[in-house]
Amino acid sequence: MRVETDIVVVGSGIAGLFFALKAAEQGAEVLLLTKDRPEESNTAYAQGGIASVLSKKDSFEAHVRDTLVAGDGLCRESIVWEVVREAPSVIEELIRYGVEFDREPAGALKLGREGGHSYPRIVHSGGDATGAAISQRLLEAVRSHPRIQMRYPFFALDLITQHHLGIYVNRGYPSITCYGIYALEEETGKIWTILAKAIVLASGGAGQVYPITTNPPTATGDGVAMALRAKARIANMEFFQFHPTALYEPEKRPAFLLTEALRGAGARLLDPIHHKPFMAKYDSRAELAPRDIVARAIDSECKIAGVPYVYLDARPVPDLPENFPTIYSYCLKKGLDPKHDLLPVAPAAHYMVGGIDTDRVGRTSIRQLYAIGEVSYTGLHGANRLASNSLLEAVAFAKRAAADAVLHLKERTHQREVPDWDAQGSRHPDEMILISHNLQELRVLMGNYVGIVRSNFRLERAWRRIALLYEETEAFYKHTYPSRELFELRNLIAVAYLIVKCASLRRESRGLHYTLDYPEKRREEGVDILV
Ligand SMILES: Cc1cc2nc3c(=O)[nH]c(=O)nc-3n(C[C@H](O)[C@H](O)[C@H](O)COP(=O)(O)OP(=O)(O)OC[C@H]3O[C@@H](n4cnc5c(N)ncnc54)[C@H](O)[C@@H]3O)c2cc1C
Known part of the structure; x- marks a missing residue:
């Protein structure tokens, strides 16, 4: 099966959906592939919300500073400024697509506070169901747009480049170009050749590479792996963020996340033996320290006590059932009442900070290939992501990439000499x-x-x-x-x-990468590791 389209997008998370809408609104025909139910993505699990400067007490400078501090000398500062300034308009756009963010009785947006943020600036929906609300609204808009075709379950296998025309392509090849994608139609087992003038990877992260993760089963790093095989430049993959507080339930994948907004609202971490707070020993910001510090502190307390979890005491959180309804009802189902019981928690692989290296509009080192959302490395997060900056990044870059892709459609043509996938001699797996x-x-x-x-x-x-x-x-x-x-x-x-x-x-410890052999930073300013 061969098809041609203006733009093919891989992924139905916030990045892929937002991109598709923006590109289609500017006149492009978009084919969006997703390997599971469209609702299944990291996006749908996001609890805390989206960071944006919206209160008079807060400032862009403060949001930039917090992002740079978390990024530990590796952020691309101009990108940080651009994205932070764009954040209020990102929230506006999501509201235009029908996302209902929580509001104060007087009508202003309710702002939460999370670890590493110096002011309350986290916009949320349904208390702690922000991602699901965004996903639902964007999916509705995508489904009703006449120029967007969404197909699922379709699994993107590989990017098509000069390699598929029989040309030897290595990393030194001067202008690798992406012509489309080979994708497996799961229901029929047929492999499609999809030719496009712009190819967009919005395929999310890779938490499934670790034994405990908050990511759903779809997060298997397909985009980064496809990009690696196609010889794209990949950046800083050593930085993998572990969320410090997933509810400890061995064997449960994805692990259930207890958002750090809980700590922002007063929850404390207690050691597993004496039930005493311990965070102040590790950082003056205690429970509000950035995630890597909290995760390492928990890891250390677990090793001291010889048990795989510590406790989160959410009893001081005011109006917990109303403010965190998803968490409250989930814990009750598991026989834990957060108003009375201590909650066992352990760190879980949560967010892939590194990824496909992009420029300021989401272009990769391969022509016609864009990467947006968690699959990309834009330089916003540096060596560590500040909480609630990732949904923001996904939307900001989806919008920029869509504008760039549409702008260049006219000067591009489909590469029709591409052969179909060659499956001769291969058997169906019996083992x-x-x-x-x-x-x-x-x-x-x-x-x-x-x-x-x-x-x-x-x-x-x-x-x-x-x-x-x-x-x-x-x-x-x-x-x-x-x-x-x-x-x-x-x-x-x-x-x-x-x-x-x-x-x-990386022969140093920086941001999320901590090694016993090089426990210090080499210098204040970091250097990207590019593969
Ligand atoms: C539990 C949890 C809570 C979070 N909370 C927050 C938060 O409060 N604030 C915040 O900013 N961030 C949060 N994050 C991070 C944030 O949700 C993600 O970084 C963001 O949603 C990523 O969006 P995305 O569109 O890049 O990828 P995803 O939402 O993961 O979407 C990827 C899509 O690609 C599809 N796909 C993947 N591979 C293929 C393939 N080979 N072929 C076809 N389709 C494919 C998947 O099925 C999926 O539809 C949280 C993450 C988790 C897991």
Whole structure:
């Protein structure tokens, strides 16, 4: 099956949906592919909200400063300024698409406060159901737009470049160009050749590479892996944010998140033995310290006590059932009443800070290929993401990328010499155990050796094991018909490779990357690790 469209978008999270709407509104025909139900994405799980300067007491300078402090010397400062200034208009646009943010009785937007923010500036919806509200409204708009076609479940397999025309393409190749995407139609098993003049990866993060994660099963790093195979430039993959406080439920994927807005509203972290607050020992901002500091503090308290969790005491939070209804009812279902009980919590892989390196409008190092949202590295977050800056980044860059893509459509043509996917000689997988076993092994090794605290020794061990998993999986792939499961495993192995490679190259501790061998920063200003 071959199709041609102006723009193909991979992903139905906030970035992909917003991009599709903006591009279609400017006249482009958009084909949006998504591998699961359109509602399933990291976006749908976002609780806290979106950061924006909206109160008179607050200022752009303060939001920029907080972002730069969290980013620990690695943010691209001009990008930070641009995005922070754009934030109020991002909120306006979402309101125009029908997102109902929570308001004060007098009508002003209700502003929450989260770790690392010096003022209340987090806009939210339904208390703690912000992502679901945004996803729902944007999906409604996408579904009713005549120039957007959404297809699912469609799994994007690989980007099409000169490589598919028989040209040898390596990283030094001067002008790698993306002509489209090969995608698997899950219901029929057919592989489509989709030719486009702009290709947009909005495929989200990769929390599934770790054993405990707040991300849903769709977060398997497909976009970064496809970009790596196509020889795009990838940046700073060693920075993976662990959310400090997921409810501790072994084996539950995704882990249930207890938003840090709870700590903003007065919840305290208590050690698991004596039930005493401990955060002040680690940082003067205590419970409101940035996530990496809180996650490392919890990791350390767990190691001291020899147990896999600490406690979150949410009893001081005023009006908890009204302000955090999702959390309240979930805990009740699990037999925990946050108004009376301490909640066991552990860090969980949460956000991929590194990603496909982009410029200020979402263009990657490959022509005609854009990356937006969590899959990208724009320089906004630097070495660590400030809470609630990611939904903001996704919308800001989706809008810029859409304008740029539409602007250049006229001067581009479809590359029709691209061959269809060659599946000759490949069998359908009869040994799913190979895939599930390798996946499990990958997650365990990533959790043990490439988690919150790293060392050269651990990274070397991880590297050797990943190399073996890579070899086995690629051998299996060579004679196997593409399936979502097999590609997700290949993609997660690619993500693990990138994390370990970047972590090994960064010989310092900065932001989210902490290594016992180089516990200090080399200098104040950081340097990007580009692969
Ligand atoms: C529990 C949780 C709470 C969070 N809370 C907040 C918050 O309060 N504020 C904030 O700013 N951020 C928050 N985040 C982070 C934020 O939600 C994400 O960074 C953001 O939603 C990412 O949006 P996205 O569009 O880039 O990706 P996603 O929303 O993850 O969407 C990716 C899409 O791509 C699709 N896809 C992936 N691979 C393929 C493929 N190969 N083929 C086809 N489709 C594919 C997926 O199915 C999905 O539809 C939270 C994240 C989590 C997990």
